[in-house]
Amino acid sequence: MFDYPILSLLIWVPILIGLLLILSKNISDSLSQLITLLLSFLILVVSINLAQAYDHTTSELQFIERIEWISGLNIFYYLAVDGISVSLILLTAFINFLIAIYASSENYAKKSSFLGYFLILEGLLIGTFSAFDSILFYIFFESLLIPLFLIIGIWGGANRKYATLKFFLYTLFGSVLMLISIIYLAKISGSFAIQDFYSVNLSFQEELLILLAFLIGFGIKIPMWPVHTWLPDAHVEAPTSGSVILASVLLKVGGYGMIRFMLPVTTDAGIYLSEYMIYLSLIAIIYISFVAYAQEDMKKLIAYSSVAHMGFVTLGIFLVFNLLDSNTSAAIIGLEGAMVQMISHGLISAALFFCIGIIYKHSKSRLLKDNYGVSKFMPIFSFMMIFFLMANSGLPGTSGFVGEFLVITSSLGSSILFGFLAATSLLLSASYSLKMGKTVLFGDNLKNTQGYIECSFNEKIVLTILIIFILYLGIVPDYLFKIIDQSVIGIVESLSAGKI
Amino acid sequence: MLNILFIPEIILSIGVMIIILFDLFFQKQKGLSFTLVQFLLLIAAYYSLNNKFSPSYSAYTLNEFTNVFKFILLVGSLAIFHYTYKHLKFLKILKIEYFTISLLGLIGTMIMISANSLLMLYLGIELLSLSLYALIGFNKKSSLSSEAAIKYYVLGAMSSGILLFGISLIYGFTGSIAYDDIASQLINIDMDSVDYIAIIFGIIFITASLCFKFGAAPFHMWVPDIYQGSLISTTILLSTLPKIAVFIVFLKLYFIPFILYREVWSDILIFVGMLSIVIGSLFALTQENIKRLLAYSAISNIGFIILSLGLISIDGIQASLYYTVVYSLTALASFGIITHITSNSNGIEKITDLSGLSKTHPYFAFLILITMLSSAGIPPLIGFHAKLMVIKALISSSYIILSIIVVIMTVVSAYYYLKVIKTIYFDNREDLISTYSNNSIILSINVLSLIALGIFPYLLFNLTSYLMRIFSVISI
Numbered sequence: 018m019f020d021y022p023i024l025s026l027l028i029w030v031p032i033l034i035g036l037l038l039i040l041s042k043n044i045s046d047s048l049s050q051l052i053t054l055l056l057s058f059l060i061l062v063v064s065i066n067l068a069q070a071y072d073h074t075t076s077e078l079q080f081i082e083r084i085e086w087i088s089g090l091n092i093f094y095y096l097a098v099d100g101i102s103v104s105l106i107l108l109t110a111f112i113n114f115l116i117a118i119y120a121s122s123e124n125y126a127k128k129s130s131f132l133g134y135f136l137i138l139e140g141l142l143i144g145t146f147s148a149f150d151s152i153l154f155y156i157f158f159e160s161l162l163i164p165l166f167l168i169i170g171i172w173g174g175a176n177r178k179y180a181t182l183k184f185f186l187y188t189l190f191g192s193v194l195m196l197i198s199i200i201y202l203a204k205i206s207g208s209f210a211i212q213d214f215y216s217v218n219l220s221f222q223e224e225l226l227i228l229l230a231f232l233i234g235f236g237i238k239i240p241m242w243p244v245h246t247w248l249p250d251a252h253v254e255a256p257t258s259g260s261v262i263l264a265s266v267l268l269k270v271g272g273y274g275m276i277r278f279m280l281p282v283t284t285d286a287g288i289y290l291s292e293y294m295i296y297l298s299l300i301a302i303i304y305i306s307f308v309a310y311a312q313e314d315m316k317k318l319i320a321y322s323s324v325a326h327m328g329f330v331t332l333g334i335f336l337v338f339n340l341l342d343s344n345t346s347a348a349i350i351g352l353e354g355a356m357v358q359m360i361s362h363g364l365i366s367a368a369l370f371f372c373i374g375i376i377y378k379h380s381k382s383r384l385l386k387d388n389y390g391v392s393k394f395m396p397i398f399s400f401m402m403i404f405f406l407m408a409n410s411g412l413p414g415t416s417g418f419v420g421e422f423l424v425i426t427s428s429l430g431s432s433i434l435f436g437f438l439a440a441t442s443l444l445l446s447a448s449y450s451l452k453m454g455k456t457v458l459f460g461d462n463l464k465n466t467q468g469y470i471e472c473s474f475n476e477k478i479v480l481t482i483l484i485i486f487i488l489y490l491g492i493v494p495d496y497l498f499k500i501i502d503q504s505v506i507g508i509v510e511s512l513s514a515g516k517i
Numbered sequence: 518m519l520n521i522l523f524i525p526e527i528i529l530s531i532g533v534m535i536i537i538l539f540d541l542f543f544q545k546q547k548g549l550s551f552t553l554v555q556f557l558l559l560i561a562a563y564y565s566l567n568n569k570f571s572p573s574y575s576a577y578t579l580n581e582f583t584n585v586f587k588f589i590l591l592v593g594s595l596a597i598f599h600y601t602y603k604h605l606k607f608l609k610i611l612k613i614e615y616f617t618i619s620l621l622g623l624i625g626t627m628i629m630i631s632a633n634s635l636l637m638l639y640l641g642i643e644l645l646s647l648s649l650y651a652l653i654g655f656n657k658k659s660s661l662s663s664e665a666a667i668k669y670y671v672l673g674a675m676s677s678g679i680l681l682f683g684i685s686l687i688y689g690f691t692g693s694i695a696y697d698d699i700a701s702q703l704i705n706i707d708m709d710s711v712d713y714i715a716i717i718f719g720i721i722f723i724t725a726s727l728c729f730k731f732g733a734a735p736f737h738m739w740v741p742d743i744y745q746g747s748l749i750s751t752t753i754l755l756s757t758l759p760k761i762a763v764f765i766v767f768l769k770l771y772f773i774p775f776i777l778y779r780e781v782w783s784d785i786l787i788f789v790g791m792l793s794i795v796i797g798s799l800f801a802l803t804q805e806n807i808k809r810l811l812a813y814s815a816i817s818n819i820g821f822i823i824l825s826l827g828l829i830s831i832d833g834i835q836a837s838l839y840y841t842v843v844y845s846l847t848a849l850a851s852f853g854i855i856t857h858i859t860s861n862s863n864g865i866e867k868i869t870d871l872s873g874l875s876k877t878h879p880y881f882a883f884l885i886l887i888t889m890l891s892s893a894g895i896p897p898l899i900g901f902h903a904k905l906m907v908i909k910a911l912i913s914s915s916y917i918i919l920s921i922i923v924v925i926m927t928v929v930s931a932y933y934y935l936k937v938i939k940t941i942y943f944d945n946r947e948d949l950i951s952t953y954s955n956n957s958i959i960l961s962i963n964v965l966s967l968i969a970l971g972i973f974p975y976l977l978f979n980l981t982s983y984l985m986r987i988f989s990v991i992s993i
Contacts, residue, residue: 040883087975089982090909130879152905156896163890166935170943171875178943182935189895189931193924196905200912200920 022082023067024096024147027060027106032140038133049129050121053136057110057117060139064110071103073499076507078149078212086153092209095150100504101276101356102146104497105269108363109146111486112265113139115479116258119371122475125172125256134164138262145270151199151209154277158270159192165263173254180247180254187237187247195234195274198227202282215281215511221289228283228290235279238271241331242301245324252320253383257374260316264323265367269359272330276352276508280337284512291338295431298335299438301328306445310452315373315383318453319366322409322446326362326417330355332439333424339431341513347430348513352505353498354423360497361408361416361490368405368483372398375476376457380467385453390462394469399458401480406454408487410447416490523579524564525587526627532557533620540613550613551602554620555595562591576634576695581987583631586765589842590630593757594623596849599959601750604856608748608864615655619754622648626762635684635694638766642680642730645759646673652754653747665746672739676729683722687774690715699774717781723770724785731763733823734793737816741804744812749864752808753852756815757845764841767826768834768988783827787919790824793817794923798930807868810933811851814892817930818844824923825907828914831985836906838981843903843970850963851888854881857957868937872944882941884964891967893934894927898971902978 034056038049071079078097086094098106116135125131141164144157162185170181203209206217219227237244248268252260279287287294302325309321333355340348373383375398380388392399408415411422421443429436472480490497536557540550565587570580598616605611621644628641650673654666688694690712691702706712729736744752771782797817804810822844825837858881860870875882891900904927911920970977 040880042879087978089975089978090906156901159896159901163895166938167886167942170939178939181943182932182939185935186928186932190925190928193928194921197908197912197917197920197924200905200909201917204909204913 019066019070019080022096023063024080024082024098024143027063027067027110028096028140028144028147030140031056031060031136031143035133035136035138035140038136039130041129044129046128049132050117053117053132054121056136057114057139060143061110061114064106064143067098068103068107068500071098071100071500073100073503076100076503086150090152090209091203091207092152093150094153095210096144096147096153097149098147099507100501101273104356104360104500105146105266105273106143108269108360109139109142109266112262112363112367115367115371115482116261118475119261119374119479120258122473123257127171131168131172131258134168135258135262138164138168142266142270146273149211151203151211151214151278154211154274155192155196155199158274159189161267161270162188165259165267168259169251169255172256172259175254176250177254180250184247184251187244191234191237191244194230195278198230198234201227211277214278217282219283221285224283224286225289228279228286231275231279231283232294235271235274236331238274239268239327239331240271240324241297242305242324242328245301245305248324249317249320252323252370253314253316257370257377260370260374261367264320264370265363268323268327269363272327272334272355272359275331275334276355280334280352280508281512284338284341287335287338288341291335294335295332295339295428295435298328298332299435301325302332302439302442303445306442306449310445310449312449313385315376315385315388315453315457316370318385318449319369319373319409322369322449323362323366325442325446326358326366326409329358329421329424329439329442330362332428332435333358333420336424336427336431336435337509337512340427341509344430345509345513347427349506349509350423350430351427352509353501354420354425354427356420356501356505357416357423357490357494357497358420361420361487364483364487364490365405365408365415365417368480368487369402369409371476371479371483372402372405375472376469379469382467385456388457388467389460390458391469392458393462395471397477398472398480401484403454403458404484405480405487406450408491410450411443414488414491416487416494418491419494523577524568525561525591526624528561528564529557529620529624529627532561533617533624536613536620537617540617547611547613551598551616554598554613554616557620558591558595558598562588562595565591576637577628577631578633579631582984583765585984585987586630586761587627589845590623590626590758590761593761593845593849594619596853596959596963597750597753597757600753600853600856604748604750604864607859610656615652615750618648618651622652622754623758626758629762630765632766632769633696635687635696635699638770639677639680639684641762642766643677645762646677646730649673649751649755649759652751653743655751656748659746661746662748663746665743668746669739669743672729676726676736679722679729680726683719683724683726686715686719686722690719696769696774700776703774703777717778720775720778720782721785724782724789727763727767727770728789728823730759731767731819731823732760732816733789733819734796734816735789737793737796740816741809741812744808744815745806749808749852749856752811753849753856756811756848756852760815760819760848761841761845764822764837767823768837771826772834772988779829783829786823786827787916790820790822790827791919791922793820793823794926795820798926801930801933804933805867805869807855807865807871807937810868810937811848814930814933815844815848817926818848818892821904821907821923824919825910828910828916830910830914832906832910832913834988835981835985836903836910838984839906839977840903842977842981843899846963846966846970847888847892847900850960850967851885851892853960853963854884854888857881857960868940869944869946871937872940873946874941876945884960885941886938887964887967889934889937891971893931895931896971897968899967899974899977900971902971902974 081097084094148154206213305325312318333351336351337348408417411417625645632638656662732740801813825833891898894904
């Protein structure tokens with residue numbers, strides 16, 4: 018345990034430093050890089066400490082900070098973590114550290130504010146993952162839009178204005194509906210604390226409506242089919258680091274919200290609708306994989322692949338509803354699979370967006386037809402990229418396999434059909450990943466008109482670290498399981514206990 | 518310590534005369550005259566907090582509630598005059614008359630707040646309106662300005678007529694113009710009698726006229742034209758002082774004399790509020806002129822205030838108080854920033870005049886970013902908490918469908934606020950854009966308070982709870 022408010026520090030220090038970086042007029046690029054690098058390293062170290070100190074033998078909330086915030090409305094400044102939060106906080110800190118390394122070798126106009134926005138984003142993300150008061154959660158959840166909006170809008174590509182507005186309005190629309198459900202729940206339970214929502218008595222109809230609001234709110238964030246269309250646009254226009262943080266951490270906020278709100282609050286309605294929601298996830302997995310295969314733009318391809326992979330996350334979550342009555346252990350496996358898939362997708366998609374960013378830097382084009390034969394000029398890079406593509410297609414030994422395997426196992430517990438359909442994803446994701454690898458890396462290219470040069474030291478470091486962790490999670494995922502196990506079991510058990 | 522009633526009003530009235538005379542003899546000393554104006558406001562603000570309370574049963578009440586709001590108005594005017602002075606000086610049309618007329622309008626708003634009889638209310642509204650007519654037409658060189666002045670004059674005179682008609686109906690059937698008398702008379706009126714219907718008509722006429730002054734839909738037609746036609750400094754005044762005053766009038770009128778008829782006016786207010794939110798949000802989408810855009814945004818904000826008043830619940834009243842304060846702060850900030858920026862030596866008119874501001878003036882761009890996001894209701898800024906309070910009040914009164922419409926409208930309105938941000942941050946431009954002030958401390962405080970109050974919303978929450986308490990003391 019710590020004798021200082023560790024979560025508040027993790028949230029507010031990056032936000033404050035980020036604001037200073039944005040508002041300071043004459044700060045040199047190198048100084049701001051140094052600050053960002055040191056700070057994000059420090060945050061990574063502190064969050065590793067947090068994970069070490071976290072007592073993973075229990076599903077109780079830990080490191081609780083609870084102060085009355087708006088007394089008349091019963092809103093608290095309530096921070097805490099459980100295993101699910103800890104793993105996502107670790108992911109956030111880790112990815113932000115990699116972005117800080119990567120960005121320090123890049124050139125951006127007004128770099129200090131660029132880095133500042135990322136620091137703010139990091140603080141807000143950690144806040145989202147550790148807020149246990151629903152209004153506080155909503156505030157962090159919603160504030161995330163601001164820095165990302167500006168990152169994409171200021172440093173993005175040609176069509177960025179359309180993409181940013183679409184992204185902002187889509188997600189805002191989802192979250193305001195969620196806000197209504199939160200207020201409604203608070204009206205009934207008399208408190209805004211998320212845990213008090215769990216014991217609220219709702220009529221079935223109310224529960225159904227609240228479930229739909231949560232489904233829309235978090236589903237847009239994840240994003241689920243059919244509300245995923247903002248993601249490819251946002252990804253294509255975002256700068257590399259923006260895409261990385263968007264794919265690897267921001268999408269996870271949706272999954273996290275589902276686990277935190279939807280599962281425990283609207284269990285009965287969820288059980289009622291679980292089959293339909295599972296079909297939605299399967300559509301995301303299968304249909305979007307085909308869409309991904311048809312893409313000409315590398316970023317779009319990976320963006321659609323993200324939607325498909327996040328389909329596994331939602332599948333794992335919805336399977337909990339489906340299996341709660343019949344097969345609790347399969348439900349637990351499903352939820353664990355969803356968690357592992359979130360972390361693993363966080364690493365793999367980050368890696369792939371870094372790779373695309375590196376290729377784009379040389380060829381100034383993200384289209385598959387403009388990029389070919391990279392392997393001849395960038396052998397080390399190509400080795401790494403093909404590894405990430407393999408991981409993306411769920412090769413055993415990489416982290417991509419673990420999550421999908423668990424979710425598929427769990428879905429077999431529900432029905433053979435679900436398991437079969439989910440498993441087709443291994444084939445489909447391999448086909449589009451390898452298609453991309455084949456064209457981009459191994460095409461025939463004698464002239465090198467694109468000007469490919471082997472990637473720089475920073476980039477190698479970033480990619481190597483990612484390889485190490487993807488392999489580590491793929492071969493010995495124990496550490497991750499140790500953190501999330503009790504919390505996942507706690508959630509599922511409290512759900513099935515509530516059912517009886 | 519002066520120990521008489523009405524000190525702030527008396528000080529202001531006498532001060533206005535002195536300043537007019539002073540300005541007559543020292544035409545060149547504009548700065549000095551302006552300092553006098555500020556000094557006058559400071560004294561009035563000081564005495565408004567330490568004012569003696571009047572006996573509760575009179576045509577003009579002074580109590581803690583009115584004192585706090587007068588203080589807010591006076592301090593707000595200080596900021597407004599600060600922005601105005603710089604703006605007029607830059608446009609080279611600085612005249613001290615502008616401030617003296619504004620001060621007269623300010624006295625009008627103070628009378629409206631303190632009014633405890635319908636005639637006193639009428640007097641205050643007329644004093645305010647007359648000075649606004651003059652202020653709107655102040656920019657004599659612009660034809661839009663004259664058009665706006667005439668439009669506002671004609672419509673305003675008509676609405677005053679409607680107000681008087683409503684007042685006469687109420688007077689005719691209750692035999693009184695004092696709020697408390699009316700309240701006690703209305704109890705005796707039989708639900709089936711003609712009197713009842715006449716009173717309802719009276720209330721509806723008064724409501725229509727007040728909604729006109731408030732700028733709420735469907736009486737909003739004048740708002741965009743007048744906002745566009747007048748100087749930005751007048752627009753700041755128009756979008757803050759009268760709104761606060763009319764809000765207090767709403768609060769006092771409906772919750773003291775007309776409270777028995779709440780079934781009648783509650784539905785009207787909810788309808789007007791919803792309509793204003795919808796119209797304000799939808800019509801703003803296509804606006805190119807920043808003043809028109811902010812005018813529609815004001816309409817939708819007014820809608821939030823009226824809607825939460827119409828709920829007739831403790832939550833609703835508190836939400837409307839909260840929203841009014843937040844709205845005034847935000848309007849002050851957003852118009853205030855625009856007074857500080859010029860494009861090619863002219864004031865800002867079109868939204869595109871602001872394009873590329875973030876490259877040349879990152880700090881001002883940041884300030885606009887904050888105000889726009891706050892208006893859009895994005896946390897952690899204070900605008901979010903205001904909208905949260907209204908939605909919470911709606912839900913606790915079980916208006917779920919309305920709350921869904923309201924939040925969808927906030928998403929719609931987020932679009933045009935984002936459009937402004939988009940123009941500032943993502944667009945480029947070549948020609949000159951400049952700000953004419955190095956000394957923007959008041960503006961910075963104004964904008965940063967939106968962040969600070971957003972992070973510590975309980976400050977404002979406690980203030981409104983306190984206001985609620987003192988309001989319930991006087992209303993019961």
